[in-house]
Amino acid sequence: MTTDACVRYLEDPEAHPGHLEECAKCRALIAGLDNSAPPDARAVHIDALPLAPWEGSSHRAWPIVLGGALAVLSVASGLFLLAGVSPFDGVARAVASSVPSLDAVMTLLRLVSGAVQHAPAKLQIGIGLSFIAVNGLFILLLRRAPRGIDV
């Protein structure tokens, strides 16, 4: 049981040196402290800690990166050749077709704009209400702080 004398000793051990001789509990407490070891050695064992995400992250593994890229490009070129298409032309056209043309985008914009303005009133009101509700929820979700840490 902690007494007032124990509290006074724990608050300022040097001012009450005689308390240790009277109190077995405080004597056991102080004996449990290994004051001889430096603080860093007592607290930290690097190998016992889990691997941090940043450890080794700056390493640039060029063999894997270049090997992967070349493998993908080689297989794509080989398949184009098998299909009777020039590999360069095939890759270029595949990339170009993934970007929508301005012509198509402008047509789509014009058509959607016309459709929205000619939509029934109920649909327009529904779009307006959905816009407010969804963006309200969006703002609420954006207010949450990220959880993951990179210590």
Place this chain on the structure above:
Amino acid sequence: MSRLIRLLIPLTSIAACIAVALLIAPNRAIGNERVVAPRAPSPEDRYVFGQNLVIDRPVKGDVQVWFGSIDVRDVIEGDLLAVGAIRFSGRGHVTGNVIAAGGRVENEEGRVGGRLVTPGSLEGAMSMLTQTNSSRVFKLVAIAVKLSLLFCWLIAALALTMASGREVRFSSIEIRTSALHCFTLGLVALTSLILTAIVFSFLVPYLVGLPLLVFLGAFAILTKVYGMVAVFHAVGTLVAGSRTREQLARRKWLRGDLAMVAIGVLVLGVIRMIPVAGTIVWALASVLGVGVALATKFGRREPWFLAWRPAEA
């Protein structure tokens, strides 16, 4: 500030590449395809919502069918947009572009004067590359097109990781820590983008709408690209990341952000090759990516909104 600059440079570079690609490789500049000039609204334009439509006499204007099918039996002198199935028969012909969103197009050979656009599909690229009806050749070209796009993803992901590795890693950690929140945020963000685009399209006739839509589109593309790179990193780390310090020390090549991103691209790319399931997985990864890009503010882990506090004396 330096982190902001480090992130802005690669994102701006990617945006610039896309913009340049749009300018130098518009499809209408290739070959001898017909160029269809934009046209003003016509009083004969037809808009149908939630119903099926049959065109059995000529129409001098645009036709739009939202959430219904259309049977084109006569000439449409304008563009056609359908969110639903399109079927051509008889004298059916469209002189302008045909945009088919979310439905099949039947019997369209030689009946479209402009361009047939099917958003989100690779059929356009495949039909451009091969004129044959052989299903084997068509399958080969389809895989080759997907691999070519995968190669582009790999290059973009590596460039972004080299420029902003720390931010990508932050976002990757967030995916593994709060996957459900990121996915929910991604779904809500995509819905918000679509609704905002619809609202902005109200403003297209008033000039301000077009710049707003362009800005919204650029933001959506940047968010998707950054988010997908974070997903690649997370997948790569889950599949091949070191679990212990000893394992990390033993590894000569298979470590580091670049390797994790490359492995993530390859794993998701291979999954994408699987019919139907691959497309679904890629779409889910895109939603997750958009969510994590916004949840972490592109890896900067800063709040989107500042809390208001009165000034203290």
